[in-house]
Amino acid sequence: LVSRKKQKENTVVTLGPVEVGGGDPVLVSGPCSVESYEQVRQIGETLKANGLTLLRGGAFKPRTSPYDFQGLGEEGLKILRQVADEFGLKVVSEIVTPTDIEMATQYVDVIQIGARNMQNFELLKAAGRVNTPVLLKRGLSATIEEFIHAAEYIVSGGNSQVMLCERGIRTYEKATRNTLDISAVPILKQETHLPVFVDVTHSTGRRDILLPTAKAALAVGADGVMIEVHPDPDVALSDAKQQINIPQFNEFVAKLRESGLYK
Numbered sequence: 001l002v003s004r005k006k007q008k009e010n011t012v013v014t015l016g017p018v019e020v021g022g023g024d025p026v027l028v029s030g031p032c033s034v035e036s037y038e039q040v041r042q043i044g045e046t047l048k049a050n051g052l053t054l055l056r057g058g059a060f061k062p063r064t065s066p067y068d069f070q071g072l073g074e075e076g077l078k079i080l081r082q083v084a085d086e087f088g089l090k091v092v093s094e095i096v097t098p099t100d101i102e103m104a105t106q107y108v109d110v111i112q113i114g115a116r117n118m119q120n121f122e123l124l125k126a127a128g129r130v131n132t133p134v135l136l137k138r139g140l141s142a143t144i145e146e147f148i149h150a151a152e153y154i155v156s157g158g159n160s161q162v163m164l165c166e167r168g169i170r171t172y173e174k175a176t177r178n179t180l181d182i183s184a185v186p187i188l189k190q191e192t193h194l195p196v197f198v199d200v201t202h203s204t205g206r207r208d209i210l211l212p213t214a215k216a217a218l219a220v221g222a223d224g225v226m227i228e229v230h231p232d233p234d235v236a237l238s239d240a241k242q243q244i245n246i247p248q249f250n251e252f253v254a255k256l257r258e259s260g261l262y263k
């Protein structure tokens with residue numbers, strides 16, 4: 001169902017004023033984790049000031065260590081909804097449990113399925129049973145074929161509003177947190193009709209190359225870029241090393257616009 005052979009026209013996912021996959025690239029930005037109302041409010045204000053619509057933030061965090069911050073759960077989703085409504089934004093947030101999908105639809109505009117859950121088939125099926133758009137991230141070690149099959153699970157379950165996100169894969173390279181598979185973008189665009197994002201934060205894990213990788217993503221046809229921004233990254237409860245602060249984010253957006261690749 002997700003194949004280009006089945007459907008020639010691009011799938012377009014409408015989120016308020018933005019049309020993902022409609023030609024003009026979009027940004028999805030916000031903190032790694034939702035930590036407090038005040039933290040998210042500052043980011044909401046920043047997005048609004050930059051003319052952006054899509055606010056991300058993790059409320060259910062799939063952390064590598066059980067001793068790390070696990071997220072605020074439903075309370076975090078409420079904070080995102082409140083801030084989004086205040087600033088006219090749309091919420092993108094990760095859900096990790098199949099039985100939470102229904103609950104999440106009350107608060108989020110896009111259900112994110114994270115890299116660690118790309119092949120959590122019960123979660124994919126649960127996401128297929130709702131009408132809320134889904135942003136599916138590529139698994140840490142998933143092939144493009146496996147990634148496409150995961151999307152097929154959601155669409156075959158009845159939810160056609162699926163967006164894909166390349167977020168870097170595991171390789172031997174240590175200079176970046178993951179290896180951004182830039183070629184996945186044109187391949188996914190050719191093989192499927194779904195919108196394709198590139199997450200520059202989790203793929204690189206490096207603040208110094210966010211702008212060039214975002215430009216590369218848009219140059220090869222990505223429909224959007226995901227980037228993490230935090231009011232005070234040094235004290236962030238997750239991904240403290242790779243999030244950028246608000247002035248750095250403002251500069252990132254301005255430079256991306258200057259490049260002409262992003263409106």
Ligand code: PEP
Pocket residue numbers: 032058062094113114115116137167199202
């Ligand atoms: C995230 O986007 O919050 C996240 C955890 O990313 P990933 O699933 O790609 O690691």
Ligand code: MN
Pocket residue numbers: 032033202228238239
């Ligand atoms: Mn993160």
